[in-house]
Amino acid sequence: MRARKEKNARHISPTVWLLYVWTVLFVALPLVYVVAITFLKKGDVWGITDQFTLENYQNLLSPVYAKVFLDSFLVAILTTALTLLIGYPFAYFTAKFSPRVRAFIVLLLMAPFWINSLLRLNGWIILLKANGAVNMALQGMGLIEEPVKFLYNNGAMMLGMVYALLPFMITSIYNSVEKLDWPVVEAARDLGASPAKAFLTVTVPLTVPGIVAGCVLVFVPSMGLFFISDLLGGAKTLLLGNLIKNELMQARNWPMGAALSIAMLLFTTAFIFLYKKVTGSKNLGGLM
Amino acid sequence: MKKNKWASKLFVFLVLLFNYLPIFVVVIYSFNASKYGNWAGFSLEWYEKLFKNAQILRSLKNSLFLAVSSCALSILIGTAGAVGMAKSRFRTQNLLENVSMIPMMLPEIILGMAYLSFFSIARIPFGMITLIIAHTTFCVPYIFINVQSRLTGLDPAYVEAARDLGASQTRAFYDVTLPLITPAIVSGALLSFAMSMDDVVISFFVTGTTSNTLPLQVYSMLKMGVTPEVNALCTIMLAVVFGAIGLFYLLGSLRKKAR
Numbered sequence: 001m002r003a004r005k006e007k008n009a010r011h012i013s014p015t016v017w018l019l020y021v022w023t024v025l026f027v028a029l030p031l032v033y034v035v036a037i038t039f040l041k042k043g044d045v046w047g048i049t050d051q052f053t054l055e056n057y058q059n060l061l062s063p064v065y066a067k068v069f070l071d072s073f074l075v076a077i078l079t080t081a082l083t084l085l086i087g088y089p090f091a092y093f094t095a096k097f098s099p100r101v102r103a104f105i106v107l108l109l110m111a112p113f114w115i116n117s118l119l120r121l122n123g124w125i126i127l128l129k130a131n132g133a134v135n136m137a138l139q140g141m142g143l144i145e146e147p148v149k150f151l152y153n154n155g156a157m158m159l160g161m162v163y164a165l166l167p168f169m170i171t172s173i174y175n176s177v178e179k180l181d182w183p184v185v186e187a188a189r190d191l192g193a194s195p196a197k198a199f200l201t202v203t204v205p206l207t208v209p210g211i212v213a214g215c216v217l218v219f220v221p222s223m224g225l226f227f228i229s230d231l232l233g234g235a236k237t238l239l240l241g242n243l244i245k246n247e248l249m250q251a252r253n254w255p256m257g258a259a260l261s262i263a264m265l266l267f268t269t270a271f272i273f274l275y276k277k278v279t280g281s282k283n284l285g286g287l288m
Numbered sequence: 289m290k291k292n293k294w295a296s297k298l299f300v301f302l303v304l305l306f307n308y309l310p311i312f313v314v315v316i317y318s319f320n321a322s323k324y325g326n327w328a329g330f331s332l333e334w335y336e337k338l339f340k341n342a343q344i345l346r347s348l349k350n351s352l353f354l355a356v357s358s359c360a361l362s363i364l365i366g367t368a369g370a371v372g373m374a375k376s377r378f379r380t381q382n383l384l385e386n387v388s389m390i391p392m393m394l395p396e397i398i399l400g401m402a403y404l405s406f407f408s409i410a411r412i413p414f415g416m417i418t419l420i421i422a423h424t425t426f427c428v429p430y431i432f433i434n435v436q437s438r439l440t441g442l443d444p445a446y447v448e449a450a451r452d453l454g455a456s457q458t459r460a461f462y463d464v465t466l467p468l469i470t471p472a473i474v475s476g477a478l479l480s481f482a483m484s485m486d487d488v489v490i491s492f493f494v495t496g497t498t499s500n501t502l503p504l505q506v507y508s509m510l511k512m513g514v515t516p517e518v519n520a521l522c523t524i525m526l527a528v529v530f531g532a533i534g535l536f537y538l539l540g541s542l543r544k545k546a547r
Contacts, residue, residue: 019388112307
């Protein structure tokens with residue numbers, strides 16, 4: 001190692017090797033492998049054959065898959081928009097409290113993270129199911145005769161999505177708002193801007209990094225969280241995550257699952273890129 | 289202005305309520321004598337059943353073992369990597385950094401599917417080993433990023449001073465650098481631990497028949513239907529989390545008083 005260091009200015013500290021080997025072996029290789037199998041025919045029972053094909057990519061264009069893509073995209077966009085709509089005011093108001101209260105609110109928000117998210121989603125199932133708490137209460141008050149079907153529809157799935165991902169949006173925006181240079185906002189006010197105008201032209205543009213980070217953190221996982229659609233949505237809407245899971249575990253069609261994954265990856269990357277471009281121009285119209 | 293303040297407080301309160309509503313419900317129902325929606329009186333039956341449920345207990349043990357081992361491994365890899373990177377200059381450095389961060393950006397399901405096919409072809413049997421590999425991989429970036437940002441904020445004069453005073457490179461690392469980056473390692477490790485305990489998607493693809501983790505166990509129980517033991521488990525975890533937070537705050541205030 002030392003000899004190499006003296007030979008030229010380049011040198012690798014020996015402690016990097018662990019990260020190097022791990023990354024090549026368990027990040028780069030599996031991902032390259034996934035890309036490779038999208039070009040192969042599927043095996044008879046499971047796995048792959050060594051025959052080259054473009055079939056998997058042609059299949060992506062079929063109406064069945066296109067519909068799943070469209071549905072997933074709508075769910076992801078809607079989840080991102082809703083979490084932003086709730087998360088931004090929450091982060092903004094929280095940042096205006098005194099430091100003690102602020103720390104307490106952030107703690108309250110983060111504490112449930114330590115409890116498994118499925119255990120928390122179970123609370124919604126108890127609340128919403130046919131003989132659940134909400135129906136019992138409504139029936140008890142005589143407002144409804146028959147139990148209402150709250151569970152196993154798209155509304156319940158959206159509720160679960162927003163519930164699971166809202167903290168990610170809030171913490172990202174909060175980090176941005178907390179660092180905000182308040183005198184700049186006050187200056188805008190002193191120069192005659194209305195509170196709304198000062199907010200829209202000064203505060204929001206200054207917190208764009210937090211907004212972008214939050215949107216990415218919500219948008220990217222929202223396409224893959226198959227268990228929320230399974231448990232709350234009753235798998236009524238097939239999301240990309242569910243489809244990939246089914247291709248792998250039920251149809252045992254790895255190449256198709258891989259092709260879907262790659263399409264999803266390109267899709268999310270393109271969206272993030274586009275989103276950064278649009279919001280980077282400080283154009284408010286670009287915000288959803 | 290006054291009115292605004294009041295409205296903003298209400299909004300924050302309502303969002304927090306939304307966050308805790310399902311948790312409160314789970315706690316209440318964990319003491320419900322009935323399996324179903326109606327309230328049939330206070331009971332500890334589900335706690336008793338939980339402690340007799342060998343499947344849940346085994347999955348909890350698996351999850352804790354998995355979280356601790358992948359945390360320890362990712363601390364080793366992430367910290368050593370970040371420290372080494374700061375001292376190195378090589379051609380593939382940027383590439384390595386970007387590729388090693390991929391697991392953090394990638395939708396979980398893609399990593400899950402990649403591992404399912406990769407481990408099959410590499411003939412690594414699915415089980416605890418594959419789980420540890422997968423969890424370590426998605427935890428490393430959190431440690432790496434934390435340590436790296438701490439290192440860049442560090443004044444190199446500290447280490448230089450130690451070296452000038454005759455400390456070896458190793459000694460300077462253990463006595464100077466390590467204590468300074470420990471908070472970053474701890475916060476990264478806490479996050480990694482929580483992520484590992486919570487992961488459903490990646491574990492779903494790489495688990496074996498004997499290595500069910502707690503989230504997977506809960507997932508399959510929820511899919512089957514009525515599961516009051518799960519409520520009891522959630523309540524216990526809630527108590528542990530808030531107990532730990534309370535203890536942390538208590539120790540913090542005691543230390544302040546001692547000063």
